[in-house]
Amino acid sequence: MLEDTDQEQQDQRHTAEATWGRRLLVQLKAGGSDLQARIVSSLRAGIPKASQVTAVLGRYGAHLAIVTLALSVGLGQRLRPFADVARSSEPRAVSAIAEAINSPTPGADAWDGYADVTVGKASSAGIVRQAHPQTTIPDRPRLEPITYVVQKGDSVFLIAQRFGLSPYTIVWSNMESLQGAPWLLQPGLPLVIPPVDAAYHTVRPGESAEAIAQAYAVDPDALYNTWNTIEPDQLLAEGTLLLIPGATGPDFDWEPPPPPTPVPVAPSRPAAAAGAAQPPVQPVMPAANAVANGWFILPTGSYAVSGYVFGDYRNPRHIGLDYRCRLGDSIYAADGGTVVFTGWGGGYGNLVRIDHGNGFVTYYAHLNAFAVANGQGVAQGQLVGTCGTTGASTGPHLHYEIRLNGAPQNPKIYEP
Numbered sequence: 001m002l003e004d005t006d007q008e009q010q011d012q013r014h015t016a017e018a019t020w021g022r023r024l025l026v027q028l029k030a031g032g033s034d035l036q037a038r039i040v041s042s043l044r045a046g047i048p049k050a051s052q053v054t055a056v057l058g059r060y061g062a063h064l065a066i067v068t069l070a071l072s073v074g075l076g077q078r079l080r081p082f083a084d085v086a087r088s089s090e091p092r093a094v095s096a097i098a099e100a101i102n103s104p105t106p107g108a109d110a111w112d113g114y115a116d117v118t119v120g121k122a123s124s125a126g127i128v129r130q131a132h133p134q135t136t137i138p139d140r141p142r143l144e145p146i147t148y149v150v151q152k153g154d155s156v157f158l159i160a161q162r163f164g165l166s167p168y169t170i171v172w173s174n175m176e177s178l179q180g181a182p183w184l185l186q187p188g189l190p191l192v193i194p195p196v197d198a199a200y201h202t203v204r205p206g207e208s209a210e211a212i213a214q215a216y217a218v219d220p221d222a223l224y225n226t227w228n229t230i231e232p233d234q235l236l237a238e239g240t241l242l243l244i245p246g247a248t249g250p251d252f253d254w255e256p257p258p259p260p261t262p263v264p265v266a267p268s269r270p271a272a273a274a275g276a277a278q279p280p281v282q283p284v285m286p287a288a289n290a291v292a293n294g295w296f297i298l299p300t301g302s303y304a305v306s307g308y309v310f311g312d313y314r315n316p317r318h319i320g321l322d323y324r325c326r327l328g329d330s331i332y333a334a335d336g337g338t339v340v341f342t343g344w345g346g347g348y349g350n351l352v353r354i355d356h357g358n359g360f361v362t363y364y365a366h367l368n369a370f371a372v373a374n375g376q377g378v379a380q381g382q383l384v385g386t387c388g389t390t391g392a393s394t395g396p397h398l399h400y401e402i403r404l405n406g407a408p409q410n411p412k413i414y415e416p
């Protein structure tokens with residue numbers, strides 16, 4: 001990471017690099033493939049300063065080998081990180097420079113591509129300042145994924161626009177926290193923002209690179225990139241996070257299904273059946289005891305866990321706790337509060353969310369049936385629904401989440 005104090009220097013260097021790129025391309029157009037080979041070898045060695053490039057071009061000939069060697073030795077070490085990037089992206093780098101030169105006023109796309117590919121890590125702390133009144137592009141091209149905390153008023157679309165990415169990338173990179181239910185996006189939730197349009201995948205037991213690549217409709221080569229630490233022919237460890245550029249992730253809906261919320265199969269408890277059939281009551285007066293006590297009971301009445309714990313080593317992005325329960329078992333409000341969501345939560349399946357009014361919100365997912373309605377006040381221990389396996393679930397269990405001001409908490413820590 002470069003310090004901010006280096007910024008001015010970075011900016012100057014960036015300008016020099018841009019000039020260098022243009023000159024090379026002019027030469028490239030005039031000079032043919034021999035020069036192209038030398039440019040590629042310069043790219044491999046790292047991006048030299050403009051003055052050094054001028055020297056290269058000026059003494060084009062017998063001195064070239066010596067100068068190239070000097071550049072390799074002198075700059076290779078220092079610029080190693082982005083030499084790697086250049087190596088993996090030579091064709092794109094050259095074509096991006098070509099685009100930049102071909103357009104009379106360099107367009108945002110061309111310059112973004114150029115900055116991304118050829119400057120790489122070295123400029124992650126350097127700003128490309130261009131006036132783009134019509135577009136919202138990040139002013140710092142970056143090569144590393146970052147964490148972004150959802151702000152009030154954010155939507156997946158706004159976040160995607162802010163980072164110059166596809167909205168699908170935002171969802172596919174955060175399947176564990178969004179569960180393919182972008183309408184549930186809440187302020188305070190940390191999201192991973194990859195540097196390019198991509199999907200994140202958590203390796204499951206026995207999965208091969210080929211199978212993952214196929215599932216995401218990419219070539220297996222796409223998995224061996226600068227972000228992943230895997231090697232070809234290596235067994236993939238369970239829980240490994242893979243960034244898959246250009247991936248097509250799982251299907252999901254942008255909007256919840258229209259009301260009335262479908263309530264699935266016969267609940268085994270009469271209370272749940274009656275609750276599920278109730279139309280939403282409006283206006284709903286909060287129950288007198290629908291106030292948070294400030295501590296949580298066990299939503300299943302048991303400590304038994306089945307499936308993933310919070311941040312499970314097999315699934316590091318799992319932000320809840322999977323409690324064991326049987327189909328139709330009662331699920332209880334962990335504390336008093338107001339039901340703020342009852343409905344379809346994508347991968348969450350049938351989901352109840354309770355706002356406890358003290359910064360805490362709890363999630364009860366994969367429910368078989370609902371016993372509460374949206375807007376209703378609930379007391380601690382009140383039935384909210386029954387255990388099920390709706391949504392992205394392989395068997396009956398309760399996926400339970402506690403969020404404090406939007407940030408996922410480890411439910412184990414809050415157990416009574």
Ligand SMILES: [Zn+2]
Binds near residue numbers: 308398
């Ligand atoms: Zn879960």
